[in-house]
Amino acid sequence: xxxxxxxxxxxxxxxxxxxxxxxxxxxxxxxxxxxxxxxxxxxxxxxxxxxxxxxxxxxxxxxxxxxxxxxxxxxxxxxxxxxxxxxxxxxxxxxxxxxxxxxxxxxxxxxxxxxxxxxxxxxxxxxxxxxxxxxxxxxxxxxxxxxxxxxxxxxxxxxxxxxxxxxxxxxxxxxxxxxxxxxxxxxxxxxxxxxxxxxxxxxxxxxxxxxxxxxxxxxxxxxxxxxxxxxxxxxxxxxxxxxxxxxxxxxxxxxxxxxxxxxxxxxxxxxxxxxxxxxxxxxxxxxxxxxxxxxxxxxxxxxxxxxxxxxxxxxxxxxxxxxxxxxxxxxxxxxxxxxxxxxxxxxxxxxxxxxxxxxxxxxxxxxxxxxxxxxxxxxxxxxxxxxxxxxxxxxxxxxxxxxxxxxxxxxxxxxxxxxxxxxxxxxxxxxxxxxxxxxxxxxxxxxxxxxxxxxxxxxxxxxxxxxxxxxxxxxxxxxx
Amino acid sequence: xxxxxxxxxxxxxxxxxxxxxxxxxxxxxxxxxxxxxxxxxxxxxxxxxxxxxxxxxxxxxxxxxxxxxxxxxxxxxxxxxxxxxxxxxxxxxxxxxxxxxxxxxxxxxxxxxxxxxxxxxxxxxxxxxxxxxxxxxxxxxxxxxxxxxxxxxxxxxxxxxxxxxxxxxxxxxxxxxxxxxxxxxxxxxxxxxxxxxxxxxxxxxxxxxxxxxxxxxxxxxxxxxxxxxxxxxxxxxxxxxxxxxxxxxxx
Numbered sequence: 001x002x003x004x005x006x007x008x009x010x011x012x013x014x015x016x017x018x019x020x021x022x023x024x025x026x027x028x029x030x031x032x033x034x035x036x037x038x039x040x041x042x043x044x045x046x047x048x049x050x051x052x053x054x055x056x057x058x059x060x061x062x063x064x065x066x067x068x069x070x071x072x073x074x075x076x077x078x079x080x081x082x083x084x085x086x087x088x089x090x091x092x093x094x095x096x097x098x099x100x101x102x103x104x105x106x107x108x109x110x111x112x113x114x115x116x117x118x119x120x121x122x123x124x125x126x127x128x129x130x131x132x133x134x135x136x137x138x139x140x141x142x143x144x145x146x147x148x149x150x151x152x153x154x155x156x157x158x159x160x161x162x163x164x165x166x167x168x169x170x171x172x173x174x175x176x177x178x179x180x181x182x183x184x185x186x187x188x189x190x191x192x193x194x195x196x197x198x199x200x201x202x203x204x205x206x207x208x209x210x211x212x213x214x215x216x217x218x219x220x221x222x223x224x225x226x227x228x229x230x231x232x233x234x235x236x237x238x239x240x241x242x243x244x245x246x247x248x249x250x251x252x253x254x255x256x257x258x259x260x261x262x263x264x265x266x267x268x269x270x271x272x273x274x275x276x277x278x279x280x281x282x283x284x285x286x287x288x289x290x291x292x293x294x295x296x297x298x299x300x301x302x303x304x305x306x307x308x309x310x311x312x313x314x315x316x317x318x319x320x321x322x323x324x325x326x327x328x329x330x331x332x333x334x335x336x337x338x339x340x341x342x343x344x345x346x347x348x349x350x351x352x353x354x355x356x357x358x359x360x361x362x363x364x365x366x367x368x369x370x371x372x373x374x375x376x377x378x379x380x381x382x383x384x385x386x387x388x389x390x391x392x393x394x395x396x397x398x399x400x401x402x403x404x405x406x407x408x409x410x411x412x413x414x415x416x417x418x419x420x421x422x423x424x425x426x427x428x429x430x431x432x433x434x435x436x437x438x439x440x441x442x443x444x445x446x447x448x449x450x451x452x453x454x455x456x457x458x459x460x461x462x463x464x465x466x467x468x469x470x471x472x473x474x475x476x477x478x479x480x
Numbered sequence: 481x482x483x484x485x486x487x488x489x490x491x492x493x494x495x496x497x498x499x500x501x502x503x504x505x506x507x508x509x510x511x512x513x514x515x516x517x518x519x520x521x522x523x524x525x526x527x528x529x530x531x532x533x534x535x536x537x538x539x540x541x542x543x544x545x546x547x548x549x550x551x552x553x554x555x556x557x558x559x560x561x562x563x564x565x566x567x568x569x570x571x572x573x574x575x576x577x578x579x580x581x582x583x584x585x586x587x588x589x590x591x592x593x594x595x596x597x598x599x600x601x602x603x604x605x606x607x608x609x610x611x612x613x614x615x616x617x618x619x620x621x622x623x624x625x626x627x628x629x630x631x632x633x634x635x636x637x638x639x640x641x642x643x644x645x646x647x648x649x650x651x652x653x654x655x656x657x658x659x660x661x662x663x664x665x666x667x668x669x670x671x672x673x674x675x676x677x678x679x680x681x682x683x684x685x686x687x688x689x690x691x692x693x694x695x696x697x698x699x700x701x702x703x704x705x706x707x708x709x710x711x712x713x714x715x716x717x718x719x720x721x722x723x724x725x726x727x728x729x730x731x
Contacts (some may be wrong), residue, residue, distance in 0.1 A: 428571050435528050438582055451572055
């Protein structure tokens, strides 16, 4: 077998999170209309203002069209053929662990996300979301003692309406784009975080999203507010069962960092990518944006994207406060017939704002992998600085790597640097490893992980190892 | 240990090796010299298993096994080490990760238990001292940003770590200053044992002042045209390769 064949084989990986959980699910009928939204809002016991907001978003969305500018081939999606709400029946309205359906506990155990606090990685609090609802949020009380709010979005809407009113939609308004409008109308759950002034969150906060029900879309909404002088590190993970049909995931994440605050947001995205012929898989159409609202604040996005049939995702930073910092570190792996169009936007508004973009694309099989980024430096952003490093690695001769960088500068004192490379995985590197006794499979894993090192180093320690394994598995034939 | 019989090989249809015969026994140091383009590096590539070289005839036995039907990593695990003429950089892969993976693969093959992290670091420290390699180098990514000399020293360090049976050093002396050359040669001499062997490929005699060979072969136009003791190297140094070329041009 030559190297090309080995690479081809080991990029034909199996997806080990593809199982289904058998629980009774309460679902709405397929389709979207005002009644569905009213029913959703009612089941969530939402205050009136939320329903109004949802309906406004829905009516706005109705007049919009799906964006087609990305380098993606998206088959037509019938939005009336999707179920907008599905919840395991046993979840509704309880929060004690003993009351949680053992099936659900087992599911999250299997995913490596135990819901018992004592079983968890020390220093990680988890909000576990299945389909449209949050199952359990751990370490809530511990965190509450510090004034930190970490709960499901539904609970936040009921319990903290003032914060929701003030911040929900303030970074990603429902008018922002087609998927943001859809999400605003129908989002069913997600996570909410508020870190009070001067508090450094002592543990990693994490949300694990799981799609289980068939024909269902997942629309979650995450909102993180870091008040003055606070710090939080947040991690998001996701998986879904193997299904022949495509499923839609359209999330919105909003981050708000106030004066001197820092938010670190990491994603390990491993939605079902479809089979090796491109059948099935999740459409991951996500809007993520943070605002460094006041001076000296910092937002850092790190993403490891290995899953989904189609990814459309641009975690961005609005650098409004003077001296604020935005970062985007990304590894995107595409294989088989996966398509990814991902990147970031750095909008420099304040003076002395800095941004850094490090994007590493890895394409294998017949996949298409695009980086799309905008660096915009506005008129008043004196001394703004941007550095962009954008690398692509190709593992086959049938895949594509594309780069679409946009740089718009309206201030003469600004400096923006852009570096880009494209390389084929080196036969010489593989042979060098072989000659030291390392098999080609392991060599590809080593080389790819080395290539992505700068990004993986940004992940919280506990997850860096996981992400490293995931990269290897995504490009590997034999999965346990 | 190694027996090569009438080995012929080509690259892109062009014959490079035209019938090599060679026998190396445990404990021996063989040098292969020859002008540029004579096939020295191709021979090293065939032994290590590079796939762009196509073997058209002959056989190679290593420790009694048919080497040519083994994958490169299997050859390495059996104890063949190639010191590369141009070691490649592997950005982002630390020397520790790289070496630990390699050492454990080879230990697995030899039915030895895997080394724990602390045992491995201890082992690595010993070998570093043995071959006098700068600690800085092993804290970096594999060959990344190394100077030419540092890369060659790193090859010798890896050789020390992997304890091969047969080490093939492909023009390890090229691009080395005299101090680096001494470090490389000292490393080889310290690692020499009755149960391992060396095949040193070089263009110049210089390296052989430090690594004294038992046998010197001259490779010319894909064939070994002369075999003698270490004095042959000195003769080549003095007279150059032209007399060899003249003598064998018409064969």
